[in-house]
Amino acid sequence: MKIRGISLVKKLLATALFAPLLAVASGPELHLDKAPVSTDPAALANGAKLFVNYCLNCHGASYMRYNRLQQIGLSESMIKDNLMFTADKIGEPMRIAMQREEAKVWFGAAPPDLTVIARSRASEFGSGADWLYTYLRGFYRDSERPTGWNNVIFENVGMPHVLYELQGEQVAKVTEADDGHGGKVKTIALEQGKPGKMSKEEYDKATADLVSYLVWMGEPMAETRKTIGTVVLAFLGLLFVLSYLLKKNYWKDIH
Numbered sequence: 001m002k003i004r005g006i007s008l009v010k011k012l013l014a015t016a017l018f019a020p021l022l023a024v025a026s027g028p029e030l031h032l033d034k035a036p037v038s039t040d041p042a043a044l045a046n047g048a049k050l051f052v053n054y055c056l057n058c059h060g061a062s063y064m065r066y067n068r069l070q071q072i073g074l075s076e077s078m079i080k081d082n083l084m085f086t087a088d089k090i091g092e093p094m095r096i097a098m099q100r101e102e103a104k105v106w107f108g109a110a111p112p113d114l115t116v117i118a119r120s121r122a123s124e125f126g127s128g129a130d131w132l133y134t135y136l137r138g139f140y141r142d143s144e145r146p147t148g149w150n151n152v153i154f155e156n157v158g159m160p161h162v163l164y165e166l167q168g169e170q171v172a173k174v175t176e177a178d179d180g181h182g183g184k185v186k187t188i189a190l191e192q193g194k195p196g197k198m199s200k201e202e203y204d205k206a207t208a209d210l211v212s213y214l215v216w217m218g219e220p221m222a223e224t225r226k227t228i229g230t231v232v233l234a235f236l237g238l239l240f241v242l243s244y245l246l247k248k249n250y251w252k253d254i255h
Helices: 002-026 041-055 066-072 076-082 100-107 117-125 128-136 200-218 222-250
Strands: 061-065 139-141 149-151 168-178 184-195
Touching: 041 066, 041 200, 061 066, 066 076, 117 128, 117 200, 128 200, 139 184
Parallel strands: 139 168
Antiparallel strands: 139 149, 168 184
């Protein structure tokens, strides 16, 4: 009885450990489009403009200060005249006026802060940039949702499509097929319905710029860090060569 009890406990522990993994493995595969992330200052500046005009109304970036935008080539006057709508001083964070408690009442949940959204999505899906790029291009009309919108990779999303005037309205064509195990696999194909202000190519470029800015905002010093790392490795390589030559010269009479 004692041995059987231990065996049963082991089975229960194994089930508890691996059940979440099995649940994930059995879920639908998430297909993400490759995001053309750019570090070009013009692309980042356009992404910052889109972020301020379309995202900063509900989503804050409280760990990002306006004066950081000077790193992507924007002057202080350009930032103050065109991008500072939620602050008085250029050194202030990119906060919003909406209170979290009010947001929970209005939307059911407070919109998340977007300062490190690209990095947080990367921890969940492998590439935060790819997830954001697919998400921003994956909205479609759904009359059953309170906002009238749904998303191909974020089913029953609570956020409306804030960029719809640029992209227009997409319509979902849903098909179901057998998965070979007695279940159904749902596939959603999007078709352009009501056109927006931009063509598909223009909208893809705009969302790529916005995603590039979100990636940059999560770590503004990334490019500087890479440059410093390259210089340090080059210095260590040179130091190794000099150390080796010194060692050979020091031990030449012994060897």
